[in-house]
Amino acid sequence: MKTLYTAAQMRQMDREAMAAPYGLSPTVLMENAGAAVIAKGAAYVGGWNRKRVTILCGKGNNGGDGLVAARHALAAGAQVYVYIWGDETTYSPESREHLQTLRAMADGKTCVLAETPGALPDLAMLRRHIESSQVVVDALVGTGFHGALREPTATVVRLVGKCIRTTASPVVLAVDMPSGVDADTGAVSGDDPETGAITATATITFGAYKRGLFQYPGKICAGEVLRDPIGMPFPVLQRTAGTVTYMVEAADVAARLSLRSPNGHKGMHGTVGIVGGSESMSGAALLAACGAVRSGAGKVCLRVPAKVAPACMGKYTEVMAAGAGTGGHFTEADVQTVCEEARNWSVLALGPGLGRYAETQAFVRQVLQRAALPVVLDADGLYHVQAAQDIFQQRAYPVILTPHLGEFSRLTGCSVAAIQADSVGTVQAFARSRGVYVLLKGTPTYIVSPTGQTVYVNETGNAGMSCGGMGDVLTGIVAAMWVRETHPAPAEAAFMAAYLHGAAGDRCVRTIGSYGYTPEELAKAVPQAIRELERQAADRYREMVPSSHFEDQGGGE
Numbered sequence: 001m002k003t004l005y006t007a008a009q010m011r012q013m014d015r016e017a018m019a020a021p022y023g024l025s026p027t028v029l030m031e032n033a034g035a036a037v038i039a040k041g042a043a044y045v046g047g048w049n050r051k052r053v054t055i056l057c058g059k060g061n062n063g064g065d066g067l068v069a070a071r072h073a074l075a076a077g078a079q080v081y082v083y084i085w086g087d088e089t090t091y092s093p094e095s096r097e098h099l100q101t102l103r104a105m106a107d108g109k110t111c112v113l114a115e116t117p118g119a120l121p122d123l124a125m126l127r128r129h130i131e132s133s134q135v136v137v138d139a140l141v142g143t144g145f146h147g148a149l150r151e152p153t154a155t156v157v158r159l160v161g162k163c164i165r166t167t168a169s170p171v172v173l174a175v176d177m178p179s180g181v182d183a184d185t186g187a188v189s190g191d192d193p194e195t196g197a198i199t200a201t202a203t204i205t206f207g208a209y210k211r212g213l214f215q216y217p218g219k220i221c222a223g224e225v226l227r228d229p230i231g232m233p234f235p236v237l238q239r240t241a242g243t244v245t246y247m248v249e250a251a252d253v254a255a256r257l258s259l260r261s262p263n264g265h266k267g268m269h270g271t272v273g274i275v276g277g278s279e280s281m282s283g284a285a286l287l288a289a290c291g292a293v294r295s296g297a298g299k300v301c302l303r304v305p306a307k308v309a310p311a312c313m314g315k316y317t318e319v320m321a322a323g324a325g326t327g328g329h330f331t332e333a334d335v336q337t338v339c340e341e342a343r344n345w346s347v348l349a350l351g352p353g354l355g356r357y358a359e360t361q362a363f364v365r366q367v368l369q370r371a372a373l374p375v376v377l378d379a380d381g382l383y384h385v386q387a388a389q390d391i392f393q394q395r396a397y398p399v400i401l402t403p404h405l406g407e408f409s410r411l412t413g414c415s416v417a418a419i420q421a422d423s424v425g426t427v428q429a430f431a432r433s434r435g436v437y438v439l440l441k442g443t444p445t446y447i448v449s450p451t452g453q454t455v456y457v458n459e460t461g462n463a464g465m466s467c468g469g470m471g472d473v474l475t476g477i478v479a480a481m482w483v484r485e486t487h488p489a490p491a492e493a494a495f496m497a498a499y500l501h502g503a504a505g506d507r508c509v510r511t512i513g514s515y516g517y518t519p520e521e522l523a524k525a526v527p528q529a530i531r532e533l534e535r536q537a538a539d540r541y542r543e544m545v546p547s548s549h550f551e552d553q554g555g556g557e
């Protein structure tokens, strides 16, 4: 997993690297940072030799990195135009040191240093330089950025955006963070990535990954993200104090998707019970059932209101579908039947398509109170518990809630904008206060446990998944992952499910098209997504084990 940090955590790491016993000098760290931009950026610019490069330096240490990058670009054969307009007395000692060196190199030809202390740079000249450059290096602000971009930086950022859109698109390399993107939340002032922040081809980030590089809209601004450890001590980079955010990667899921026991039987892979559906919506529960089947559940039972049952039976022959009660939606009268059946299930997925009938509210609340098994609660199931969230703490068995942003907004009472401004903080606070696991669907998807310390982020998936029914399939996948024979912890089951769901969607893009594929087609792609992960894991194993090992086993020619 990639560990993602906040700006404050990164600053703490910097302090630790510089303090005893490591005692790394800030000048060295800055040197390594600037050098990393040029070394890692070379692949994007096609080598630096004879390239014209405009480097924009702010007055903080991000700007200092830019000054170092200029020297390394020159050494690699580039011509540089360096802009810096801060008041030198406010620069850090290491920035000043690197500025002195660059001043001594400035010859007005291969190294143009445009210093305008305390004043706006010459915008006409800057424009000409950007338009004639093949590369722009953004070293305006990094992790020290907060709020909305102030002048004159805001004007320079707008100018860069304009030049990039109207000229022959230079490569833009962002130093540590694209300027204007909040390192903790990915927020951009005004939320318009085109005017509020630099949009980079790639971001070379130092030490550790910052959260905001993977959250929209910051993710768009960052382009491809490359990390360079810049020589920071390994133990410092491994430190995980406070909240730790992990980006789930293929290997993390592959490692947990161990092959089934060769002598296994269906009882070992769990029985998923799905309770949902109503006269107005029968498809949602069926899609959840399909998601569970395609994710390898041992058995899948579907219970829908009696009037809906005929439409559900036989749709998926492997699903044991049956009606409950007599009506077209669930009511209190169905609680007993469902709770009795649930005794034979390993997990209950409750909610898809239940409808928002007043009578269904008592059904949902009582099933949650009485059903003695883990529950995945989704969709209308969430709707019916909005005003009764103390139910969760009264349960002896864990609950995973799988809301999308709108549902989460209703549950928390926070606006969607407020949640987006601090998704990690909001989900953590909610999970802690209610004692539940939360999988907050979106781009990205967040998974937290009731302790709230660890946050998993999933990035798989694509815009073709923004269509009705995709979330229902995910509900079934979460339930099936939870009851695998390896019995993953709830948060693990949730992140495996989110990853596979998105990976199956990504597979649909490759095999069907960017959008227009159906939730059922996505569910059907889950086994292929699993197979891809297994193949990758096998390849990694082969890379790790010398080929002579296979030859010894009779695998060689």
Ligand SMILES: NC(=O)C1=CN([C@@H]2O[C@H](COP(=O)(O)OP(=O)(O)OC[C@H]3O[C@@H](n4cnc5c(N)ncnc54)[C@H](OP(=O)(O)O)[C@@H]3O)[C@@H](O)[C@H]2O)[C@@H](O)CC1
Pocket (backbone or CB within 6 Å): 010, 014, 029, 030, 033, 058, 059, 060, 061, 062, 063, 064, 065, 140, 141, 142, 143, 144, 145, 146, 147, 148, 149, 150, 151, 153, 175, 176, 177, 206, 207, 232
């Ligand atoms: N990680 C590592 O190990 C290493 C990290 N290093 C580098 O240090 C960087 C962090 O440096 P940093 O702390 O000096 O902050 P930085 O990003 O330059 O920003 C501060 C400046 O921005 C300004 N500013 C703030 N908000 C603003 C706004 N809204 N609009 C306009 N301006 C705004 C703020 O102005 P002020 O508020 O002071 O007036 C101040 O001048 C980090 O990203 C990495 O590149 C490497 O050098 C070495 C090792």
Ligand SMILES: Nc1ncnc2c1ncn2[C@@H]1O[C@H](COP(=O)(O)OP(=O)(O)O)[C@@H](O)[C@H]1O
Pocket (backbone or CB within 6 Å): 379, 403, 404, 441, 442, 443, 445, 460, 461, 462, 463, 464, 465, 466, 467, 468, 469, 470, 471, 472, 473, 474, 501, 502
């Ligand atoms: N643009 C996107 N990129 C990645 N994943 C997406 C995107 N749009 C939707 N998804 C995923 O698709 C699912 C949609 O769920 P949801 O909104 O609950 O759908 P429904 O309620 O119609 O079943 C979520 O898992 C979400 O993360």
Ligand SMILES: [K+]
Pocket (backbone or CB within 6 Å): 062, 138, 139, 140, 141, 142, 174, 175, 176, 177, 178, 179
């Ligand atoms: K930057």
